Amino acid sequence: MERELKLRVAKEDLGTLRQVPMLGQSGTKAGTPHLLTSTYFDTPEFSFHWCKASLRVRAVGNEKIQTLKLDGSAQAGLFDRDEFEMPVNGDAPDLKLLCDQIPEQSDCGKLIRDETVAARLKPVFVTRINRSAFALQQPSGDELELALDEGTIEAESGSVQLAAVELELKQGNPDALYRTALDMLESVPLRIDHRSKADLGYALLVAEHTEAVKAHPVVLDKRDSVEDAFCAIARNCLDQVHANEQGVVSGHDPSSVHQMRVGLRRLRSALDLFAKVIPSSSGFNEELRWIASELGAARDWEVLAGSTLEHAGSNGNANEVQPVRQACEQIAVNNRQRAAAAVESVRYTRLALEFTRWLNRKGWRDEMSDEQRKAIGSPVKPFAADILRRRHKKLIKRGKGLADLDDQRRHRARIAAKKVRYATEFFASLCPKRAVRNYVNALTALQDDLGWRNDAVVADHLLKSLLTTSPEAAPGAAFARGFLASRVAADHQTLKKLWKRFKLLSSPH
Structure with a gap:
């Protein structure tokens, strides 16, 4: 070896x-x-x-x-x-x-x-x-x-x-x-x-496309300790991050940017889930937030230039929207290059080396008392069940009257939903399969709706910025903003139904 x-x-x-x-x-x-x-x-x-x-x-x-x-x-x-x-x-x-x-x-x-x-x-x-x-x-x-x-x-x-x-x-x-x-x-x-x-x-010989890599399922054993589970989950997240680095560096595939960003979000969520028992350095959180933001800027413009404007131009308004799409695609390309530079940077190299070393050597143990070490050696199943219950309860609280919330409060509910989804997927192998399947299906449908609504809010801000940076796209940007606003308004009843369906479920554990 x-x-x-x-x-x-x-x-x-x-x-x-x-x-x-x-x-x-x-x-x-x-x-x-x-x-x-x-x-x-x-x-x-x-x-x-x-x-x-x-x-x-x-x-x-x-x-x-x-x-x-x-x-x-x-x-x-x-x-x-x-x-x-x-x-x-x-x-x-x-x-x-x-x-x-x-x-x-x-x-x-x-x-x-x-x-x-x-x-x-x-x-x-x-x-x-x-x-x-x-x-x-x-x-x-x-x-x-x-x-x-x-x-x-x-x-x-x-x-x-x-x-x-x-x-x-x-x-x-x-x-x-x-x-x-x-x-x-x-x-x-x-x-x-x-x-x-x-x-x-x-x-030099073969033109190969670097495929974006999605996360593999996390497989835990009921006999695993809290620490065992954390290591398995964190490594699973890191595998997704590292598997997409080359795709981001190549600068050609927006999907790699998206999947590396997802991996970073999952990793940050994992650190948050275990924070009370396995604390990490605040420096890690800051650096992970930095690299995620570098990738996020590219992803936001990719979504706007792609699926968002595709919907806006699908009703016979393609010519009006085309200048907007061209301006957005150019910004997306520039931001993709910036994301590639960030992944190629010394700063990211240091983060990747330091975090991997911390995880491999279980660096959190350095400052722990005997009592804390004993706690992370306890079985993970009760810990997971408690996490899933608390995350579910928090989402139910933040989602009250979801369809009628303003953008800021709905965004908080969306983040809570995302954290519930990650926690459920992390601990899925410890829960009854049918309960997990029904719960994740309902949560996924809700997340998808909240996701495109959030894309519409982000798109509105980005389209506003085009008014000064790309005046030739102003008419199309104004049309696209109006189209997205009408689409969000029309979705009111759908979101109410999705939320009602999800509220009937209990967290799987």
């Missing part, structure tokens, strides 16, 4: 990194650059790539090393995956050497045992990397290897320059990787690296 934390660095900052004190303690031969030339192999249709694996042969002096890496998890730049490495005779891979190590029935196992695959392997790209490696012995006893890489990835279709830092755990606790990365971040700007060298190589 390979555990590596990958970070990107500007080429001009590599020299500064070589001077940091921790690297000076690695010995006289440490840090001497040596060339690593790795040739990646695949079939003409990229069978290994589609199997989420990479196969290479690396020249190390006079020796040739074959390496197969399988798909694993990647969180905040930490790649955790299976790696199989062995000497090989010659410049080409020998798939037979892998048969004893890869299960026969796995996708990759079937691939390496297919003789036609072996016969059709060919070089697809080459990496030429000057690597300076440093062995780091931590006071804690953890052993790391820090590599500073500079070079190129070359394919027939083009090449890409590379400057990166790789921290590999040789022995010990993965916390040492995050601790070391944060120490280096004080000396030079680093960025989380979302892609491996193989990913970058295949990007």
Whole structure:
């Protein structure tokens, strides 16, 4: 199992990194650059790539090393995956050497045992990397290897320059990787690296769309403690956040912005749910709010330019609305670029590293008394039932007379509904399935109605701003505002019915 934390660095900052004190303690031969030339192999249709694996042969002096890496998890730049490495005779891979190590029935196992695959392997790209490696012995006893890489990835279709830092755990606790990365971040700007060298190589060959990733269901056990449940829920939220980072950075897919924002909202909701028993740093809440707001600005304009104006222009008014749509789409693109810059920033890198480290090492225990530690060791089911009851009660209180509330009070009710939804989904596996299904169905219908109403309120503010920034869109903006207002008014009875239906239910627990 390979555990590596990958970070990107500007080429001009590599020299500064070589001077940091921790690297000076690695010995006289440490840090001497040596060339690593790795040739990646695949079939003409990229069978290994589609199997989420990479196969290479690396020249190390006079020796040739074959390496197969399988798909694993990647969180905040930490790649955790299976790696199989062995000497090989010659410049080409020998798939037979892998048969004893890869299960026969796995996708990759079937691939390496297919003789036609072996016969059709060919070089697809080459990496030429000057690597300076440093062995780091931590006071804690953890052993790391820090590599500073500079070079190129070359394919027939083009090449890409590379400057990166790789921290590999040789022995010990993965916390040492995050601790070391944060120490280096004080000396030079680093960025989380979302892609491996193989990913970058295949990007030169295959035009792939980065799909937005929705949250996976949280699965808890009735025997789990409160702390166990918190860790599982927080990691589930983080998985959604990290899975959408690359999509946001690419700047092409609004859905990735939306799903990363949802993941951040879920994470903030989880911190709020457990705040009385597992307090987090106020700094985390502030930084999570910051990155969510950077994504939110892009999302608001995307919604307006998309579904909101689509409804406004669906009644034979498309020509009038078109200038508005064009202005909104341009603002959305600009804000998407701003969101990408935020996710690529040192500030976000620090947040991701610090929060992941806090979660992995259970940093909340540092300031806890024995009594508090005992409390978070208690079973989660009673805790979950109490949370669900209290959140439901709060929503019922805030939603009184929901259809007739003003925008501000209805917004508060909408936020309460969202928190109930997240809490229910977090603890769903602890509750009767039928009760959860009926409750979530009614809550979802209510949320959807409150959601588009909120979109209409946000849209009204955004459309007002166009009057000064895009005068050519003023007539269409005025029409769209009137259309949305009439649509909200027409929804009065529907919202009343949805609220009445939901009030008849009790929270599942």
